Amino acid sequence: MNAQKDIIVIGGGAAGFFAAINIAEKHPELSVAILERGKEGLQKVKISGGGRCNVTHAEFIPSELVQNYPRGEKELLGPFHTFMTGDTIAWFEERGVELKIEEDGRMFPVSNSSQTIIDCFLFEAKKHKVEVLYNHSVKSIKPTDNGFTVNTSQGDIEAKKIVLATGSNPKVWKLLDDLGHTIIPPVPSLFTFDIKDKRIKDIPGVVAQNVEVKVLGTDLFSEGPLLITHVGMSAPAILKLSAHGAVELAKLNYNFKIEINFIKQDFEDCKNQLKDLKQDLAKKQIYGTAQFDLPKRLWRKLVLASNISENERWADLNKEQLTALAEQLTQAVFQVTGKSTFKEEFVTAGGVDLKEVNFKTFESKLVPNLYFAGEVINVDAVTGGFNFQNAWTGAYIVSQSIAGK
Secondary structure, eight states: OEEEEEEEEEOOSHHHHHHHHHHHHHOTTSOEEEEOSSSSSOHHHHHHHHHTOOOEESOOOHHHHGGGOTBTTTTTHHHHHHSOHHHHHHHHHHTTOOEEEOTTSEEEETTOOHHHHHHHHHHHHHHTTOEEEOSOOEEEEEEETTEEEEEETTEEEEEEEEEEOOOSOHHHHHHHHHTTOOEEEEEEESEEEEOOOTTTTTOTTOEEEEEEEEETTSSOEEEEEEEEOSSEEESHHHHHHHHHTHHHHHHTTTOEEEEEETTOOOHHHHHHHHHHHHHHTTTSBTTTSOOTTOOHHHHHHHHHHTTOOTTOBGGGOOHHHHHHHHHHHHOEEEEEOEEEEOTTOOEEEEEEOGGGEETTTTEESSSTTEEEOGGGBSOBOOSSSHHHHHHHHHHHHHHHHHHHO
C-alpha cells in the first residue's frame, strides 16, 4: 500500500482526534487520516476520571491556569490566550456535549460517562471525513521533497504534513531523536508516596483537610488536602509535590524525607495554644479531645507518637510532651521509600524539548511541517483535567496553523 494524504495525525488519542477533527472541519478540501497503533483509539479518554472523563478544569484565567503545569507553565501562557477552558466548553456544547463543574473545579460531561466524549469524537471524525486507520504502528518517518513518507506496519503512506499526538511513547520519541529532536528522558509524574510509619498505620481513608508538605533537602513544597492510604499518602498535597518534583524525586530514587505541618501553624504558636488547652481542658483526656480540626484517628496517632498515654489528662501534660506534640502537629517527619502510580492516570514528565517547539503554531522548529499536540512534548500537569486541556489547546492551534500555511 502506498497511499497519499494531505495530513497524517499519528496517535488516535484525545489530542490526535481533536487535531484531526478541527483540521478537517476548517479545511474540508484536505484529506486527513489518523494512524492508531491499537485496534481502537481514545483509550486514555475512556479510563480518565474513573471512566467519567475529566475533560478540563474550571479555571478561566490563563495566568492562573498555567500554574498547574510543572513543565510548560511559561510556554502555555500564549496558547491559552488563543484556546482555553471556555473555548473547550463551547466546542463540546456546540456538538451536543454539555459539561458540568464539580466542587473541586474538575469538569465532566453531564452524562458522567467518558463514552459521551468518545461518541462525539467518532461522530465528528466521520462527519468531516477523517479516515481512522487502526492497527497502524509507525516504524519510521522520513522527510521528502514534498512532505514525508511514513512507514507503517501496513505499508507506506505519503503526507504533506504530520501531526504527532502519540503521548508518552518511547518508540516515537526515538523516531524524533532520529530527526534531530532533543528528547527529555521521561520520568513518572503524579504518583503517591509509599510510607511505612506507625503514625499512619491502620487509618487509611483519613483526610487532613489542609496541610503543608516539604521535601527535606530541596525547595519542593506544596499544600492542600492529604489522604492517608493503605501504603502511604496521596491526595492533592502529595500529587502536586510529585508532579512539580518529578525530575528531582526520580534522582533521589524515591527515597527521601518529607516534613508535614498538619495544622499550618507555626511551632511556637502551636505550643502556646497547647498551653492554653492545658488550662482550659485540664480534666479531659488528651487522647479523646481532638484539636485543630484534625480527624480523631489522626489526632490519636500523633498524641501517642508524642509519648502521651491514652488516659493522660491535659493537666498532666509535661513540658517534653507538650513540645513533642507541637512537633508532631507542625513538623512531623516521614520517610518515603517509594512511589505508587496514581489510579490509572499515568502521566510522565519528559518528551520533546520545549525549546524546539514554536508555541505560536505548535510546529517543530527543526523539521518543517511537523506539528505536535498533547504529551509528546515535555509538558505535563497536576491532576484535575489539566493534561486534557493542554491536549485540546495544542491540537486546536495546530489546526489553525496548518490552515494558515
